[in-house]
Amino acid sequence: MPLLEMRNIVKEFPGVRALDGVSFTLEAGEFHSLVGENGAGKSTLMKVLSGVYPAGTFDGEILVNGSQKNFSGIRDSENAGIAIIFQELSLVKELTVGENIFLGREPSRFGVINWSELYHRASKLLQDLHLPIDPRTPVGNLGIGQQQLVEIAKALSQDARILVLDEPTAALTESEVETLFNILKKLKSRGVGMIYISHKLDEVFAISDRITVLRDGQTVVTHAASETTKDSVIAAMVGREVGDIFPEVTHEHGDIALSVKNLNVYSPDAPEKKLVDDVSFEVRRGEVLGIAGLMGAGRSELLTAIFGAWPGKFSREIEVDEKPVAVNSPSDAIANGIGFVTEDRKRYGLILEQTILDNMTLAALRAISGRIVTNRTREAIAAESQITNLRVKASSPLMVANTLSGGNQQKVVLGKWLLTNPRVLFLDEPTRGIDVGAKQEIYAEINKLAKDGLAIVMVSSELPEVLGLSDRVIVLQEGRVTGEFTRDEATAEKVMAAATGHK
Amino acid sequence: MEEEKKSKVNATALRAYIMIAVLGVIWVYFHWATDGTFLTPRNLSNLMTQMSVTGIIAVGMLMVIVSGNIDLSVGSVLGFAGGLAAFGITTLELPFPQSIIVGVVAAIAVTVLIGVFQGMLTAYFNIPAFIVTLGGLLAWRGAVKWLLAGNTTPISDETFKFIGQGYIGSFLGWVLGALAIVFVIFLAYRGARSVKDYGLGEANYKGALLKATIPVIGIIAFVWVMNSYAIDGNYVGVPVPVLILVAVALLGSFLTNSTVFGRYLYAIGGNADAARLSGINNKRNILKVYALLGALTGVAALVYTARQGSAAPDAGVLKELDAIAACVIGGASLMGGRGTIFGACLGAIIMASLDNGMGLIGVRDFMQDIIKGSILVAAVGLDMMGRKQS
Numbered sequence: 001m002p003l004l005e006m007r008n009i010v011k012e013f014p015g016v017r018a019l020d021g022v023s024f025t026l027e028a029g030e031f032h033s034l035v036g037e038n039g040a041g042k043s044t045l046m047k048v049l050s051g052v053y054p055a056g057t058f059d060g061e062i063l064v065n066g067s068q069k070n071f072s073g074i075r076d077s078e079n080a081g082i083a084i085i086f087q088e089l090s091l092v093k094e095l096t097v098g099e100n101i102f103l104g105r106e107p108s109r110f111g112v113i114n115w116s117e118l119y120h121r122a123s124k125l126l127q128d129l130h131l132p133i134d135p136r137t138p139v140g141n142l143g144i145g146q147q148q149l150v151e152i153a154k155a156l157s158q159d160a161r162i163l164v165l166d167e168p169t170a171a172l173t174e175s176e177v178e179t180l181f182n183i184l185k186k187l188k189s190r191g192v193g194m195i196y197i198s199h200k201l202d203e204v205f206a207i208s209d210r211i212t213v214l215r216d217g218q219t220v221v222t223h224a225a226s227e228t229t230k231d232s233v234i235a236a237m238v239g240r241e242v243g244d245i246f247p248e249v250t251h252e253h254g255d256i257a258l259s260v261k262n263l264n265v266y267s268p269d270a271p272e273k274k275l276v277d278d279v280s281f282e283v284r285r286g287e288v289l290g291i292a293g294l295m296g297a298g299r300s301e302l303l304t305a306i307f308g309a310w311p312g313k314f315s316r317e318i319e320v321d322e323k324p325v326a327v328n329s330p331s332d333a334i335a336n337g338i339g340f341v342t343e344d345r346k347r348y349g350l351i352l353e354q355t356i357l358d359n360m361t362l363a364a365l366r367a368i369s370g371r372i373v374t375n376r377t378r379e380a381i382a383a384e385s386q387i388t389n390l391r392v393k394a395s396s397p398l399m400v401a402n403t404l405s406g407g408n409q410q411k412v413v414l415g416k417w418l419l420t421n422p423r424v425l426f427l428d429e430p431t432r433g434i435d436v437g438a439k440q441e442i443y444a445e446i447n448k449l450a451k452d453g454l455a456i457v458m459v460s461s462e463l464p465e466v467l468g469l470s471d472r473v474i475v476l477q478e479g480r481v482t483g484e485f486t487r488d489e490a491t492a493e494k495v496m497a498a499a500t501g502h503k
Numbered sequence: 504m505e506e507e508k509k510s511k512v513n514a515t516a517l518r519a520y521i522m523i524a525v526l527g528v529i530w531v532y533f534h535w536a537t538d539g540t541f542l543t544p545r546n547l548s549n550l551m552t553q554m555s556v557t558g559i560i561a562v563g564m565l566m567v568i569v570s571g572n573i574d575l576s577v578g579s580v581l582g583f584a585g586g587l588a589a590f591g592i593t594t595l596e597l598p599f600p601q602s603i604i605v606g607v608v609a610a611i612a613v614t615v616l617i618g619v620f621q622g623m624l625t626a627y628f629n630i631p632a633f634i635v636t637l638g639g640l641l642a643w644r645g646a647v648k649w650l651l652a653g654n655t656t657p658i659s660d661e662t663f664k665f666i667g668q669g670y671i672g673s674f675l676g677w678v679l680g681a682l683a684i685v686f687v688i689f690l691a692y693r694g695a696r697s698v699k700d701y702g703l704g705e706a707n708y709k710g711a712l713l714k715a716t717i718p719v720i721g722i723i724a725f726v727w728v729m730n731s732y733a734i735d736g737n738y739v740g741v742p743v744p745v746l747i748l749v750a751v752a753l754l755g756s757f758l759t760n761s762t763v764f765g766r767y768l769y770a771i772g773g774n775a776d777a778a779r780l781s782g783i784n785n786k787r788n789i790l791k792v793y794a795l796l797g798a799l800t801g802v803a804a805l806v807y808t809a810r811q812g813s814a815a816p817d818a819g820v821l822k823e824l825d826a827i828a829a830c831v832i833g834g835a836s837l838m839g840g841r842g843t844i845f846g847a848c849l850g851a852i853i854m855a856s857l858d859n860g861m862g863l864i865g866v867r868d869f870m871q872d873i874i875k876g877s878i879l880v881a882a883v884g885l886d887m888m889g890r891k892q893s
Contacts, residue, residue, distance in 0.1 A: 309780055331782035342780055351773035353840055362770055363781040365763055374761055377697045
């Protein structure tokens, strides 16, 4: 009898079937890796398992030790011995290690906490894992790697029999990864079952007993790690065919529009950690340059830093139209003809309570409306021109942005940047979360803009999109360029291999 | 789609109508409860004068709130600036015109500098506005106590007192009223013509004129009521503080509705990240809006001091809360991005009407505070419920 069995899990969101009949088993003392592209359904599956999506909001069965479970919240799954360590750690930085480990379960009598028992138990737990950490240290004083280990200690203090690790090594140094793996092996020998989600195939193969590949919300294959290869796992991850929604186009390339040399971007939280490491590239007029890579590879950081909007430290040399320019702020970037259709339109792109008109004219307000005094009529004409051009489905430019569908919102953000008359346009996840019809319209627009001589740099997590639109693809892994392919050379397998660091 | 848009547009207009209706109910109630003394030219003239200081500050406060910030220090800054004005006019014993120039310039210059300083701490040093201005609330109150050595400094200069106690006379009132009407009609005409000029269709002059009728009637009614107030048989006309408030409110409306600066404030308050990524210099604009509120606080301090005829160590205590309450009752969101000058002024009138009316009825002091506090919370509560439904 398996420790954990998930049967035919189906989870739907409005318009999307995120999980489409996924089944998954985990044995006691087993190390089972879950791999797949961004958006394949891994995180959704783990949220179903942990009760973040409570029973009833999905179809299918969850059995722990053979008995069926209906979790209505995280508490329930914790009580059933399931602990999840998410990518973003859920520790309270201001509290001590001991307080964090026992948060919400403090040893107490009549509401009075027994501190000596709390710290005694915490230090026993840490010793047990051979962690040289003082339980009275505030968590915020620890490095990310040690915080991760504290999180694991916390899970074990709750007698977790099933431990889920979501990208635990993303922020760790090599020696920290080694410590982590030693601890995981020890837990394994005690019979803890572990589900390991990672983009790094080398790690996956180093430690797993079995590997399951998810794609488009379905289980593609489950193999024993010893019976498969990285190449076949990659093939299974990308196995989808690039559909014909990408028209076959050839772009005429002109002069170099943007050249970036020696781009380094540092984390704002840990100034010594490089998120982008010495990247140089150039893009020509009429060219679409795709930037591929997995989550956390440094793609958005790259665009944000070139645009002058990165909150931490960065350095680079920029030439626009082969002339060196200083870009220290977004307004410098706009003045030099760089536009940036940011990711996450609700957070970075739109002022949701304002109208289409207000949003569209914001980035070029002085040019469109007037240097000091605004002119609504001129603004309306400008907004109307982009509404027509991009076929935004809105009855009036005075519609409020948050009443629009995702696709139309995305078009408003795109329109805002086209109104700045850019020579170089950055697109960060330009079709995330929008329906297929709107996607196609945006693809057509990107091709049209390239044809009109715009240089385009596009970041996308959707591999087919990168392959279908780009004339050239640069692949990033952990902030470094690990591959560069022309349109003819680029295949899903090659890009994915470069993105996972597998040669 | 069409209906969606209409309901959105109407929601804003509806809000304004509801507020005007609420004000009407309050006025009628007080008129009835005071046996007909509330809605007389004399009382309305007093009411408008009473609200002018709060109104002037509320205009600046609204812009700060729209940008997603707050200023708790304005009451103390007002006191400090009033003290400086009195110091320049009386204590320094300068000859006549210089004394007033020194007092007025000192008051405005210092309030602008205080605004720049506090704005800088907020925008460039990332100290939360709440904390910076809470510190200011204490520190500037301390400064005025020090400046006035704890005493009230009387001002005898009649020219200066005119700012707070004067009236402009009925003739000038009608002249200004007529100019305002011409201006309103001109704006309506220009709006209609621009439709044609930009090739968006035919100009609808009739509709434009129709739209202008409500403000025109408002202007006539306002001047007429103010001009009907007689002191010792003389019709005195619009009070100077009210005229200043009207000018400040017009300036505020122009800034928020028709300038790049105003649009940036709404953008920053609505979504600071999106504004920054659209090339807006958030920090510089926040600094500017604090400087502007500072200048208006200076103007309010002059009106207040001139009206009292003296500078006192406790001048302007709690004025910040009146101004914030006026903005919030007028529909501004403390989260930023939402609010209008019109709403803030209506809010100030509603607050002043409650003060004035309850005073006339003889409601005890403590009860007045309890009622005002409850109304503030209830107004915002109802507003939130309305928003959730829509």
